[in-house]
Amino acid sequence: MIPPGLMISAPSSGTGKTTLMLGLLAAFRAQGVMVQPFKSGPDYIDPAFHTAASGRASFNVDSWSMDLTVINGLVGNAAGADLILAEGSMGLFDGVAIPGACGNGASADIAAQMGWPVVLVLDVSGAAQSVAATALGFSQMRPDVQLAGVVLNRVASPRHEALVRVGMDAVGIKVLGSLPRRKEIEMPERHLGLVQAGEQENLPELLAQAAAFVSEHVDLEALRAAADGTLQDAPPPARVIPPGMRIALAQDDAFAFVYPHLMAGWRAAGAEILPFSPLGDAAPDPSADVCWLPGGYPELHAGKLAAAENFRRGVQDFARTKPVHGECGGYMAMGAGLVDKDGQRHEMAGLLGLETSFEKRKFHLGYRKATLNAAMPGFAAETRLRGHEFHYASILAEPDAPLAKITDSNGLDVAETGSVRQFEDGGCATGTFFHMIGQGA
Incomplete structure (x- = not known):
């Protein structure tokens, strides 16, 4: 009940x-x-x-x-x-x-x-x-x-x-x-x-x-x-598509923003989550079939991430043959560089050409609709997703192919399209500034 x-x-x-x-x-x-x-x-x-x-x-x-x-x-x-x-x-x-x-x-x-x-x-x-x-x-x-x-x-x-x-x-x-x-x-x-x-x-x-x-x-x-409610019996949970069946998931103070319903849905679908800490200079488990870098506060830890050579080398090796996806902070960490609030540039993982800066903060907030131009972990090209964007990073360069056509809640085009880069040995890197909530028209 x-x-x-x-x-x-x-x-x-x-x-x-x-x-x-x-x-x-x-x-x-x-x-x-x-x-x-x-x-x-x-x-x-x-x-x-x-x-x-x-x-x-x-x-x-x-x-x-x-x-x-x-x-x-x-x-x-x-x-x-x-x-x-x-x-x-x-x-x-x-x-x-x-x-x-x-x-x-x-x-x-x-x-x-x-x-x-x-x-x-x-x-x-x-x-x-x-x-x-x-x-x-x-x-x-x-x-x-x-x-x-x-x-x-x-x-x-x-x-x-x-x-x-x-x-x-x-x-x-x-x-x-x-x-x-x-x-x-x-x-x-x-x-x-x-x-x-x-x-x-x-x-x-x-x-x-x-x-x-x-x-x-x-x-x-x-x-x-005073509590009340109309729902009496527990309905079945909606199906959530996991990005893979063994998911290497970055989890620490720099990467902590994952919607709980997604993780619960991944596990309910039989997926295994393999956490690792980029701040601890850990690499994604090579036995995983996908690596997922969620959002968080990479700008507060940019120097430590730049010095985490084992993490950067490990995620680069992983991306050569398997997919890596990042959301917001994770997307920024996949880029070429990140400029902190003091104007210092820090080298990131280099899976994408993205350059971002917090030196001059720009507020980005709102719901997002996305129609994928290319596949990303768990979803084929042309899939429609819904999500939400909330960050202060400014884009200095976003040179890779756009991952999706993205609009806001009013149907207006959003400039932050995300990125996709394919690698010769079959791997790929994808990323978005919006956090995916789920599939939807």
Whole structure:
């Protein structure tokens, strides 16, 4: 059976969704409540924190890039849990202008499709009764989205809380919790979002503090009682095509961005994942039939990657006879060179001619549709893929043949086409700046 769920959302980014989400996961876990976490939207950092807090793998669900069959199959992972908590992205109703597979990517789509009531996190700093107008608007924006109640965040004092509650009482909206200002349990951030879970040496301590903080200031019993859902029985998971049956997967602080549903899908299809660390100067296992370099932060480790001769030599040898694919950071590491924020160029693996720079950062963000010009691991030419791009790298040169025709969510052409290079002994190198989420028209 699929347990009831809640969507933890907010009017905008930066309101405290993640702090509340992690505190709830850790607090319920401490009570012996088994919670299945999800992340609405194409985020690959938050799910790792969810997993650390809940003890269960967290999965992305996204209405623009996934159809309802895929989403239902992923929600099926909650079978056997006691409660579902999904963390939204950006504001509750924020999405793209033109709908995709089964929505525009807004967290509200997932809440409506799954029947999960919304817990709205409100930053009340600088306002009091007026905050109720915001909550009322959110409760009425979409009739198919139910508001369970609100959690007030960054409350200045008991008097401030009392004033905000007066406003909520006047419009009939339930207050499920009230969080005072507390900076010390906020997670550190860098330019792509939170610092990765694996880099947080004090993560258990932070999670324990968040659990205690949320337990003290949120009505956990009332919040759990508000959970609901329309999916009762676990549907079969959607089939995911692995890029090979033995996958050499780069995994360390420079290469950590892999969507959990893809790795789970690869394993469910019978594929074996063979992790290796480029930062540890390890080469891909030569017995693998494909090498996959995911995204991450190669710009923070460019010098170490340039000095990792065994890795660079090993991945070059591998690519002579077998396919190597890279996404975003992995794609940059496959290139000829990477210029760091200080303007210093570092030699990369040289499988492609790509040259990238972080000296002058340029923001690239958005959903992507791709029609492959050439085959890449797991997919034939002409296959259509959906994904998401999020990086600050500037392209200095992208001289190889374009891997795909790529457009954004509005159907406009995207200049970053990815690259493909064939080698004489049958191997190939392919790469894209977008992270693949799945197949789709």
